Amino acid sequence: MTWLNIFPKGLALKFALTITAVVAGVAFTIGAVIITLDWQRFQLELENKALLLAHSVATTAPENILQSDYWSLYKSLKNMTRQVPEGMANTHILTGMVLDPDGIVLAHLDTNNNPLGKPPAHSGNNETRLFTASREVRSPAILKSGIGKNGFLEGVAPIYSDEKLLGIVRVRLSYRELYLKAQRSAFVIIGLTLALVALGSLLGAAISRRITKPLTAMTEGMEAVGRGELSNIEPISVSNDDELGILASTFNRMAKEMVEKKTLEEQIAVSEKMVALGRITAGVAHEVNNPLAGLMNCIDTLKKHPDDPELVERYLPLLDKGLNRIKNIVESLLIELRIEEAHGTGSSTSLDDLRDIVVSEINGRDIDFVWDNHLGDDVMINRRRVQQIVLNLLKNSIQALGEKGTVVFRTFQDDNCIILEVTDDGPGISPEYKNQLFEPFFTTKQNGTGLGLWIVYRLVESMRGVIEVESEVGNGTQFQVTLPAMEMST
Template sequence: MRRLRRLWSRIPLTVQAPLLAALLTVIFAVAISQVVLSRLAREQTLALRNLSSAFMDGLTTAVTPGLLTQDVWETFDSLDRARQQYGAVNARYMVVLLPDGRVLAGSAPDRFPVRSLLGEDLQELVAQGKPLVIDETVGKAWLVRGVEQEGFRIGTVLAELDISGLLAVRREILWTLIAVNCGLTVLFSFASYYLVQRLVRPLSIVQRRLADASEGRLELIDATTIAGSSPEYRRLFKQFNRMVEAHIDREVLAAELANQEQLAMLGRLASGMAHEVNNPLGGLMNAVDTMDVHGDNQDVRQRTIDLLRRGLAGIQHVVRAALVTYKTSHKTRLLTRLDLEDLPFLIQHEVGMKHLALSWRNNLPDEISIDASSIRQIALNLLLNACAASPERGNVHFSASLEGGMLSLTVANEGPELPEAALMAVRAGAAGDAAPSGHGLGLWTASRLAAKLNGDLKLRSPASGGALAEFSAPVTKEILDAVA
């Protein structure tokens, strides 16, 4: 039974409904046909019984004088007149029997000679004494009536009727019922198929929209389709559109929050860059003064030029890293090893303020098929978060590797255990929920970017203490196309 239910559940609804309609129609048709034919059979039997009773009443009255005198010719003449008078009864033959069971006269003399005995089957019918016996298989009925005079049985009348006409009427009605029921079955099946198709058609619209949404194309149902649907589906379509609009609003809000987080991050970087650029500028100004005074001295000039070159190179590194992080482009760029190498310049102010030790291990190849901008933002957010959570003179560890088609970034710091707000921010970003208020916006942004790359960002507190952030994402051309 369970297997049948599983098999039935696999059949489409557009097929289930016509099958059920056909099955129910057949069941009701069989039941109704049985009732109609049973009622018809009873009515025909009752009519035949009444007709045969009237026929036997007249026949016994007609043959009684011949039985009393046992006059063969008079009895035969009575049978002949009765056959003509009761032609509607459609008697095949009539036989008048003497009390000893021998034939006195019959409407078919060749079959029932005078003074002969009936066949065993007819003798059994006479012996039973039933007034009406019907055999539908051969289309015949037999009438038996005893003839009495002054309380004495003087003979018996036997008649065989042809009821094939009645059975033909019954068969005709049966075939009519079958034809009508077959027509109704086909009609109801097609009607149920059309009705279910009409009911399912609006759902297929929602199904197509959801399929498009799974591929990143979330579209509203147009007003024409909504106006042409039934009230129930009109409400469904409007609810779907409200869901789509809410999702679009949430995506816009998420993008705005991500931009705000990027701007806030750049604001923090800018304040650090001011220190990182201002310090070498003081040395550069001193170098310029030295060149102005002792520029004629070859050794002094060479040392001063080397100092200027190193100072300008440091400023160039910091500015270039900031520009790469701030610059936005609609074109997806492949990640390279150098895209992560300049991140220490962006966080050196945070590292220097707390006198942190930065352990850096970048084992990436020269080019990777993944969005460079997203990976830079994820790494930078995790590094800034680790620096902020680290204690004075703590250690921050960063590693990047590519193994088995998976890009892995790991950022660890020595500090307190992860707060619940950080874990909630990562879960909200992965689920596409709204950004948390207050702290954790950077982790939320990194988690959303990880989900966009079909990656995963996990936070945990190792047994040795501190916090560990682990990011992993598949590196495939399909992922890159999806991001683009």
């Protein structure tokens, strides 16, 4: 269970993953937007710087150009690109130049390669493209080349004096600082995003635990209910008024009610047991008491007339009959106790021993007795118990038939079960008696003890079997006992 709490599974994991995914998605999207905007903003800033520088040089240039004061032109170009104002300190100026309308260098920061009075040295297509493009510029413009660390842009500004084009200023700023700046902010944003994702994961885990903890507790509770361990259900802590809280409190109420119900049922069962015990006791007392009264009466009479042989002759059989009846009752009760302890097994053919007993029980009455044993020799049964069940059921049917009728005994195997069927075409059982059929001392017969079917019921139950009765008044009765074959050996 502790493992479950540490590593969320199932719903908890899904919750955590979903929240993490959502947070990550949002954070990365926002991060990407910020980085893009940042890059655009930085680029715009750089463009403005380039334009400003080019424009500044272009503003001071006309006089110098008109007076062929190239040295001052060069100095102002150099100073303006060197003394970058505050806030532009991180601008990396690659080069700068002032060209005349014919593209001839009037001033160039790279003096060594670009001497005054000659076209600037431009090697490669890119430089040629920029050179050509810059010569066509008639109002301040930005020319770009490449992207990333080695890319750059040029602020190009034409130099006019009295609407006459005197030249063109080109100031080339590197993307390097811009790139590094963007990279730095990208790192920060990625870091923040990762932190947010981590935070989101933790939050997700916390929320999912918060949500699934009561669910897990409820699951455990329900499992306990399934196992019947009602007393083990601990109330789930209800920490909120939300749906989960309501669910938890409902579950708690249900569990409490189930515990109460179980307690109540147990109490009912106990009292029912007491009732049953009382009924048995009363039955035994009643059944024993009935003959006892007659016996006492006989003995009293014999005491008064000890020498009357006629009385002795008349009362002795009565005494004998009464004592036999008590003996039968006690025997029946004892049989049940004995058989419950009997574990001997034997072949199913041992049932056939019962045929003769049943025939003698019929005792010449007009009753057809059909014996139909389909169990093979290899089927082992609990001999004593099954014999008692079959005998009791057959006796019950024969007694119910009275003087005439048919009794069929049939037994067969069905899958893992042994089926015993006793069918008669007697008067049937009236519905009001059906519920009491297997109660002890319940009998509708004159001399019945009311223990036969009770013993059958107890034996079937002890073998985890099922007994079913189908009966219709006037159309006979069928008892069907289904016993699991695996229980036979016990």
